[in-house]
Amino acid sequence: MNMIELLKEVGRGKRGARDLNYAEAEVAAELIMTGSATPAQMGAFFTAERIKMESVDELEAFVNVCRKYSHRFPMQGGIDFAGPYDGRKSSFMATFATAFLLASNGIPVTMHGSTPLPPKWGVTLPLLLQEMGVTSADMTHETAIHAAKQTGVLFVVSEQWCAPLRELRPIREELGLRTVLNTTEKLMDYGSSPYIVFGVFHNTVFDKTAKVMQKLNYRRALIVQGSEGSEDLFIDRPTRTYLFANGEVSLQVIDPEMYGLDSVVPEHNWTPAEQLRVSEEVLQGTAPTAFSNQVLLNGAVRLFVAGRVDSIEEGLYTCKPLLENGRAWELYCHWREAMLSKEIKTGVGTSETRSRL
Structure with a gap:
């Protein structure tokens, strides 16, 4: 699935848009975090999500993908x-x-x-x-x-x-x-x-x-x-x-x-x-x-x-x-x-x- 296909789902307006499932949201996050989507596509996705509001699956997917590309230093019991x-x-x-x-x-x-x-x-x-x-x-x-x-x-x-x-x-x-x-x-x-x-x-x-x-x-x-x-x-x-x-x-x-x-x-x-x-x-x-x-x-x-x-x-x-x-x-x-x-x-x-x- 590419970014254009994902945009067609989240960008149908407040009534027509649907939430992405976890797998779809994971793809969107990967395309954005790796710079594979174009700036115009990223801006369109962010705006569409702002209108629709993010679902639990979408938030979880974005968090997990972002964590994958981050440094971490465990603070035990912190x-x-x-x-x-x-x-x-x-x-x-x-x-x-x-x-x-x-x-x-x-x-x-x-x-x-x-x-x-x-x-x-x-x-x-x-x-x-x-x-x-x-x-x-x-x-x-x-x-x-x-x-x-x-x-x-x-x-x-x-x-x-x-x-x-x-x-x-x-x-x-x-x-x-x-x-x-x-x-x-x-x-x-x-x-x-x-x-x-x-x-x-x-x-x-x-x-x-x-x-x-x-x-x-x-x-x-x-x-x-x-x-x-x-x-x-x-x-x-x-x-x-x-x-x-x-x-x-x-x-x-x-x-x-x-x-x-x-x-x-x-x-x-x-x-x-x-x-x-x-x-x-x-x-x-x-x-x-x-x-x-x-x-x-x-x-x-x-x-x-x-x-x-x-x-x-x-x-x-x-x-x-x-x-x-x-x-x-x-x-x-x-x-x-x-x-x-x-x-x-x-x-x-x-x-x-x-x-x-």
């Missing part, structure tokens, strides 16, 4: 933070500081992203690293693996780890639309993690996303209708989530007021510099209460998702000392030093590092 690659414009990126909070408790964490993409064109994780002084040329998978071995935090710039995503950027920028890749890239699982927190914008996709998680064999997954479609729970109001665990899915509304954490969020102009500054203040214990509370709540919930605690309350009791005693800040400083290192060590690390990963 958790994946899967946020929007089009970034943030109006909310604090709590997930960044939360990564070091969890890693300081011994849980390997994978964060990933790219420079800004449509439709939002917001602040993304790699822009925070640039504020730290880590240039685009320094964000190689060798550097990321070196830092992960040292600290348990794997930071992936997707277009360094998956070349097809880099090649597809011009088409995505020209279209300016959300495409099937906006979901696919968040499920690349560069760290081979059994646990994931995954951000969505609309609660209408909860059920479909949960089915995808099940097909991708995650042990536990939390689907979060978070700030700006991210995986971050709100701190000034309840957050709707779907928990996938033990083969079952349950709707859970997480209310910060139940834990004494509800806070009024101060207004900020969220540039990359501000995102990094406030994240570092949280880890140092000097940030406004709302941002510290947001990181604590997200840390506690993610400890629960990763099976390290039996409740969110227990997670909060676990997380608070890690901020107060400086362990999370110390680990962040160690990770930052490793990411800035020009001499990448190729050894397997210390016994402590091996036991963590």
Whole structure:
């Protein structure tokens, strides 16, 4: 089957189009990821899928094909933070500081992203690293693996780890639309993690996303209708989530007021510099209460998702000392030093590092 035949199926308009089965979607993904389809065909496919909306089989096929063309570095027993690659414009990126909070408790964490993409064109994780002084040329998978071995935090710039995503950027920028890749890239699982927190914008996709998680064999997954479609729970109001665990899915509304954490969020102009500054203040214990509370709540919930605690309350009791005693800040400083290192060590690390990963 070629791309023209596939386009005839998905491109018949909202009423006439049909979902591709897994095998058909796998062919489409291969043609796109290998550059065998023409730019016009790729653009037509992405647009048709945007109108029709992707099915579970189509998403699963695209994820599996994309993973095939990617580097991976297993983070044993780790958790994946899967946020929007089009970034943030109006909310604090709590997930960044939360990564070091969890890693300081011994849980390997994978964060990933790219420079800004449509439709939002917001602040993304790699822009925070640039504020730290880590240039685009320094964000190689060798550097990321070196830092992960040292600290348990794997930071992936997707277009360094998956070349097809880099090649597809011009088409995505020209279209300016959300495409099937906006979901696919968040499920690349560069760290081979059994646990994931995954951000969505609309609660209408909860059920479909949960089915995808099940097909991708995650042990536990939390689907979060978070700030700006991210995986971050709100701190000034309840957050709707779907928990996938033990083969079952349950709707859970997480209310910060139940834990004494509800806070009024101060207004900020969220540039990359501000995102990094406030994240570092949280880890140092000097940030406004709302941002510290947001990181604590997200840390506690993610400890629960990763099976390290039996409740969110227990997670909060676990997380608070890690901020107060400086362990999370110390680990962040160690990770930052490793990411800035020009001499990448190729050894397997210390016994402590091996036991963590």
